Amino acid sequence: MVAPREEFLRLLGESLAAGTLIKLTLGRYHGAEATLRNLHVRPVTLRAGPHLSFVWRHAARDITKNHPPAAALAELATLIGGDFGSAHLFTTTQDAQLEFAADATARLKVMPHENLEPPSGEHDRRKQRTILPASPWLHRLGVTTASGAIREGMAAKFKQINRFIELLAPLVQDTPLPSDRPVEVADMGCGKGYLTFATWQYFHHVARRPVHVRGIELRPELAGLCERTARDCGCAGLEFAAGTIANVPAERLDILVALHACDTATDDAIAKGIAAGAALIVVAPCCHKELSPQLTAPAVLAPALRQGIFHEREAEFVTDALRTLLLEWAGYDTRAFEFISTEHTAKNLMIAAVRRTRSPDREAAAGRIRDLAAFYGIKSQTLAHHLGLRLTVA
Numbered sequence: 001m002v003a004p005r006e007e008f009l010r011l012l013g014e015s016l017a018a019g020t021l022i023k024l025t026l027g028r029y030h031g032a033e034a035t036l037r038n039l040h041v042r043p044v045t046l047r048a049g050p051h052l053s054f055v056w057r058h059a060a061r062d063i064t065k066n067h068p069p070a071a072a073l074a075e076l077a078t079l080i081g082g083d084f085g086s087a088h089l090f091t092t093t094q095d096a097q098l099e100f101a102a103d104a105t106a107r108l109k110v111m112p113h114e115n116l117e118p119p120s121g122e123h124d125r126r127k128q129r130t131i132l133p134a135s136p137w138l139h140r141l142g143v144t145t146a147s148g149a150i151r152e153g154m155a156a157k158f159k160q161i162n163r164f165i166e167l168l169a170p171l172v173q174d175t176p177l178p179s180d181r182p183v184e185v186a187d188m189g190c191g192k193g194y195l196t197f198a199t200w201q202y203f204h205h206v207a208r209r210p211v212h213v214r215g216i217e218l219r220p221e222l223a224g225l226c227e228r229t230a231r232d233c234g235c236a237g238l239e240f241a242a243g244t245i246a247n248v249p250a251e252r253l254d255i256l257v258a259l260h261a262c263d264t265a266t267d268d269a270i271a272k273g274i275a276a277g278a279a280l281i282v283v284a285p286c287c288h289k290e291l292s293p294q295l296t297a298p299a300v301l302a303p304a305l306r307q308g309i310f311h312e313r314e315a316e317f318v319t320d321a322l323r324t325l326l327l328e329w330a331g332y333d334t335r336a337f338e339f340i341s342t343e344h345t346a347k348n349l350m351i352a353a354v355r356r357t358r359s360p361d362r363e364a365a366a367g368r369i370r371d372l373a374a375f376y377g378i379k380s381q382t383l384a385h386h387l388g389l390r391l392t393v394a
């Protein structure tokens, strides 16, 4: 009988030769480098020909090195069962998981699955599409034709869907998520569900992690369309319900997504995510109406903010800045960045928040929030209200 480690190396070599290797991850590192966490390997095509790209993932940075196939396989053979106690191989036809026990005995589990698209090998990841046009739900939602071509007028939507997954994937990879049960995801204000289906597909076919995704949408006809589409396309672990975000029952939640949910619906969603202790919160705010009437121009800005457009943009900035500060107050690290370029929509900001393990200095955080609110004359804001934080000191 072939030993588990040797069989695993054989499967790795075979998938590399057949062009079916998607990726390899090595974990449970116990070598000499204090900050090294794991190693991700994937095939890439460089000018010099096919290579394997090694991404050494350290606590605070990644180091990438590319190796020709033979040298890469030789290095992996020393690492697997050497400094790494586990190895996970993902191919287009099967997954294989190798685990070493403390006494160095190895166990191999091979899990065949339905055929997946072979990796493109493109070195520039941005050109890779995670959501392929052939995905049946894209056709049912009107993005593609029956033959899988992008419909006229839907190219921007298709691009946005893929861009969202490009942004979501590294956030998911860097967030500690449960491995002993399906990851619980809620997309609040999901509309026609394009990004909800995409999130489900990312977990199901790319990250290959058990997932339960719920889409919540105010308009019953959209929730109904999405639910029927999910059932007809066999999307196990994806469901939709009609309802308002504010009435979503408090349930276990690992990832909260709310994209372009109108005005304070974004605040309702963030508050739900915080209350559920979500590890990752991703929002793209839209329709910033709430603070505009309250915004009082600070003296130095008053002449500029007489222009309606500047006033409006300042209100958007203050709203989203307060949201990030409130998330920090609630114990999250936040990042704000561009979601989609302005060629598609002016609402192009995304806020990503990852729950911290250390507790926040709430008093200092509250001080920063109240200072900003006072500077612009803001007395109330929905997320602050949900979190029970007064913006003015009595």
Ligand SMILES: C[S@@+](CC[C@H](N)C(=O)[O-])C[C@H]1O[C@@H](n2cnc3c(N)ncnc32)[C@H](O)[C@@H]1O
Binding pocket: 188, 189, 190, 191, 192, 193, 194, 195, 216, 217, 218, 219, 222, 243, 244, 245, 246, 258, 259, 260, 261, 262, 265, 268
């Ligand atoms: C602009 S669409 C965005 C849809 C989707 N998230 C996207 O980015 O493609 C906003 C959706 O949020 C829904 N919505 C607004 N307020 C809501 C609320 N309080 N509860 C549930 N859904 C809401 C609207 O009906 C609408 O379908």
